[in-house]
Amino acid sequence: MQRRGELRVRPLGAVLAERSIDGVDDAEHGNCDERRDDGGLDGRSAAPSCHSTQDPSRFGGNDRYKCGVRLYNTLSRQVEELPPPPGPIRMYVCGPTVYARAHVGNARPFVIGMWLRSWLRSRGYDVTLVHNITDINDKIYKAAPGASAELAERATQWYLEDTDALGLGRPDHLPRATEMVPQIVRFISQLIERGFAYDVQGDVYFRITRYPEYGRLSGQRPDQLLDEEEEPNPLKEDPRDFALWKANKPDEDTWWDSPWGRGRPGWHIECSVMAEELLGPVFEIHGGGLDLVFPHHENELAQSRALGHDFARIWTHNGMLRFTGSKMAKSEGNVVTLRHALDRWGRETLLLFFMTGHWSKPIDFSEETMEQATAQLETFRNYFVGLEYEPEEIESDRLVEVLAEDFNTPGALALFHDWRTRGRPASLRWGLDLFGLGSLAKPREAPFELVLLAERRWKARIDGDFATADEVRREVEEQGWEIRDRADGFDLVPK
Numbered sequence: 001m002q003r004r005g006e007l008r009v010r011p012l013g014a015v016l017a018e019r020s021i022d023g024v025d026d027a028e029h030g031n032c033d034e035r036r037d038d039g040g041l042d043g044r045s046a047a048p049s050c051h052s053t054q055d056p057s058r059f060g061g062n063d064r065y066k067c068g069v070r071l072y073n074t075l076s077r078q079v080e081e082l083p084p085p086p087g088p089i090r091m092y093v094c095g096p097t098v099y100a101r102a103h104v105g106n107a108r109p110f111v112i113g114m115w116l117r118s119w120l121r122s123r124g125y126d127v128t129l130v131h132n133i134t135d136i137n138d139k140i141y142k143a144a145p146g147a148s149a150e151l152a153e154r155a156t157q158w159y160l161e162d163t164d165a166l167g168l169g170r171p172d173h174l175p176r177a178t179e180m181v182p183q184i185v186r187f188i189s190q191l192i193e194r195g196f197a198y199d200v201q202g203d204v205y206f207r208i209t210r211y212p213e214y215g216r217l218s219g220q221r222p223d224q225l226l227d228e229e230e231e232p233n234p235l236k237e238d239p240r241d242f243a244l245w246k247a248n249k250p251d252e253d254t255w256w257d258s259p260w261g262r263g264r265p266g267w268h269i270e271c272s273v274m275a276e277e278l279l280g281p282v283f284e285i286h287g288g289g290l291d292l293v294f295p296h297h298e299n300e301l302a303q304s305r306a307l308g309h310d311f312a313r314i315w316t317h318n319g320m321l322r323f324t325g326s327k328m329a330k331s332e333g334n335v336v337t338l339r340h341a342l343d344r345w346g347r348e349t350l351l352l353f354f355m356t357g358h359w360s361k362p363i364d365f366s367e368e369t370m371e372q373a374t375a376q377l378e379t380f381r382n383y384f385v386g387l388e389y390e391p392e393e394i395e396s397d398r399l400v401e402v403l404a405e406d407f408n409t410p411g412a413l414a415l416f417h418d419w420r421t422r423g424r425p426a427s428l429r430w431g432l433d434l435f436g437l438g439s440l441a442k443p444r445e446a447p448f449e450l451v452l453l454a455e456r457r458w459k460a461r462i463d464g465d466f467a468t469a470d471e472v473r474r475e476v477e478e479q480g481w482e483i484r485d486r487a488d489g490f491d492l493v494p495k
Contacts, residue, residue, distance in 0.1 A: 069123065069404050071285070072360055074293060074315040075217055075301075079406055082284065082314075085124035090279040091117065092312065093171070094271060094288035094296070097134040098155035099143040102162055104341040104350070104365065105321035109288055111351065112318055112359045112407075114168040116285075118434050119403055130278045131171035132271060133159070135178050136254070136264050146253050152178075162338045166347050168436045173278050177270040181256045184265045184273045187307075188244045188258075196306040200235045202247030202261040208240045211302045217315065218294040227295040242299050244269045268299035275300075276309065286312030293317055319362040324369075336365070349374050351436050355409040376413075378494070380432065380440045383420050385493045386486065392426045395419070399431055409435075446492035450476055454483050454492055 068081040082089060093113035096102055110131065117129045135152040144151035156176070164170070177184075188204055191197035196210050208214050214222045222240070230242055243266035248255040255262045275283065281304070288297065297315065304311035323336075341350055353373040357363030402411040412431065419428040429441040446454075457472035473483055476492075484491045 069120065070406055071314055071316055072406050073313075074317050075312075077219075080314055082120075082125075086126045087120075087284070088126040088128065089120055089285065090283035091127065091129045091285040091287065092271075092275040092279060092283060093129065093131050093286075094292055095132045095134065095174075096155075096159050097137045097139055097267075098152050098159060099137070099140040100155060101158050101337045101339055103321075104336045104338050105289075107163065107166065107338050107341075107350070108318050108321060108354060108359075108363070110163055111166065111168065111354050112316075113171065113287055114166075115409070115435055116407060117171075118168075118436075119407070122434060123400070128173070128279065129171040130173040130175065130275065132274045133174060133176045134267065134270060135176045136270065137177075137267055141249075141252050145251050148252070149254050158339070162342065165342050166351065166436065167439075168351075175274045175278060177265065177274065180270065180273050180277060181265065183277055184269055185245075185256075185258050187273050187276075187303075188265075188269060190307055191244065191303060194307065196303070197244055198237065199260045200233065202245075202263060203233065203235075203243060204245035204260055205233075205236055205241040206244055206299065206303055206306075208238055208242075208302075211306055213305070214302050215298065217298045217301050220294070225294065225298070227299075230295070242266065242268060242295065244303070268296055269303060271296070272300045272304045272311070275311070276304065281307075281309035281311065283312055285314050285316060287316040287318070290317040290320055316359070318359045319357070322362050322364050324364045324366045345370050345374065348437055348439060349377050352377050352413075355413045355435060358410055359407060376417075377440065380416070380420065380428070380437075381444070382493060383428070384425065384441045385443070385484070386491050387425055392424060394430050395424060395427045396430070399427075399434075444494055446481055447479075450479060450481055450492060454490055457483065458490055 068084065070079045070081045072078070073080045091113060093109050095110070096106055113129055113131060117127045120127045133156055135156060140148045140152050160170075160174075188197060191206065192199065192204065195207070197204055197206050208222065212222070215225050218225070225240060227240075227242060232239070245258060245260055246263050246266055247260070248262045248264065252264070255264055275286070286297070286300075297317075301311055345353075349370065350373075353365075353370060354363070356369070356373065398415055399412060402408050402415055405411075412435075416428055416431050419425075419431065425441070429438065432438050432440055453472050453476050457469045457476070460466070460468040460472065476483055480494060482493045484493055
């Protein structure tokens with residue numbers, strides 16, 4: 001007898017290839033790993049005017065609402081406007097699957113989420129940011145057979161240490177999948193009761209055919225979508241059906257009891273439940289890497305809306321990190337951890353690098369682009385050296401106009417350079433601080449031994465011993481610092 005499971009379907013990779021969509025590489029579950037393009041999911045036209053075309057009265061009216069904040073929505077394929085302050089704005093940004101040290105690309109959704117929260121709060125919004133930790137997943141079991149829980153805990157701490165080192169603070173909530181299993185079981189039970197899911201010998205699957213809008217987020221026809229990483233099971237009603245609950249396997253060392261037997265949650269249901277438990281059945285923004293559009297976010301949307309929950313209104317997907325440049329490829333093998341990037345270039349250079357690319361577009365990571373970011377960083381740092389404070393009016397409206405249009409960080413960076421060249425230190429200090437770069441406006445303390453050397457040089461110059469003064473200057477420069485003379489003394493500045 002022919003089963004419905006024998007329906008011919010095509011993998012997503014084949015469908016996207018036909019549409020000349022680049023970058024369908026293997027995606028790390030829950031991670032924003034490196035891919036090469038925007039997946040053809042952009043579809044946007046030229047950026048609209050900053051000034052709102054919507055009537056503020058539709059949100060209850062607000063005199064402060066003069067320039068609405070707009071973000072590109074993958075679901076609608078257009079830039080959409082947030083409600084006026086104070087909102088609320090509830091945000092869920094997909095976090096890591098914890099089985100290894102995070103890649104530098106994994107940091108991009110975290111950074112964008114933290115920046116957006118900072119910016120919206122400065123505009124008067126009440127913002128709540130949730131960033132999950134996926135600590136139940138196939139990848140963890142495969143990476144540490146018999147010790148998955150220990151690895152997940154260790155990798156979670158790595159991730160928290162590394163993202164803490166970025167200096168942006170922490171999200172408001174960092175839920176773990178292991179903390180939400182009872183709620184996940186309850187959610188799955190509701191899906192079964194309403195006919196959207198079914199149990200097959202301890203595995204529970206979502207019934208794709210019961211949800212006609214499946215494929216809307218990724219822009220694909222439902223009969224063309226197949227998760228290539230979904231485990232095959234001949235007992236499934238349809239090969240496209242995805243797992244909500246997985247029966248325990250002999251090599252899996254963690255499990256939970258459920259009405260369907262001992263097992264653990266599937267990947268997609270974890271995020272639906274964590275988001276709704278902390279933000280409610282409807283919230284404003286759901287973010288993550290472009291690699292998560294299908295299957296992860298498509299499946300989240302399906303299982304939540306199957307229960308009548310609106311779920312996320314705006315879906316924001318950041319572009320992937322592209323490793324470029326032969327030197328980077330040869331020396332690093334296209335794998336650079338966040339920890340390595342922090343140790344090598346420092347948090348400030350890394351943050352400024354992320355500012356150079358629009359959040360929705362791919363960004364090139366190489367020795368050259370990091371050197372360029374370092375040069376920009378030092379330009380800002382040097383601007384503040386020896387600068388006397390002068391009261392000025394902060395040009396906040398200019399930054400509002402730039403960022404209100406789809407959170408344009410390259411435009412913000414260009415504005416910062418404009419403030420620098422026009423001598424607007426208060427505006428520049430305020431803008432840098434919003435992006436975690438306020439330290440650039442603060443003097444860096446030179447090591448005590450270098451201060452002594454600089455004082456020795458100063459005395460040699462007063463005494464007319466210019467040979468000694470030149471020798472000491474070279475010695476200071478060899479240690480990465482520069483002496484800048486003033487009429488009444490000197491400044492020590494990092495090179």
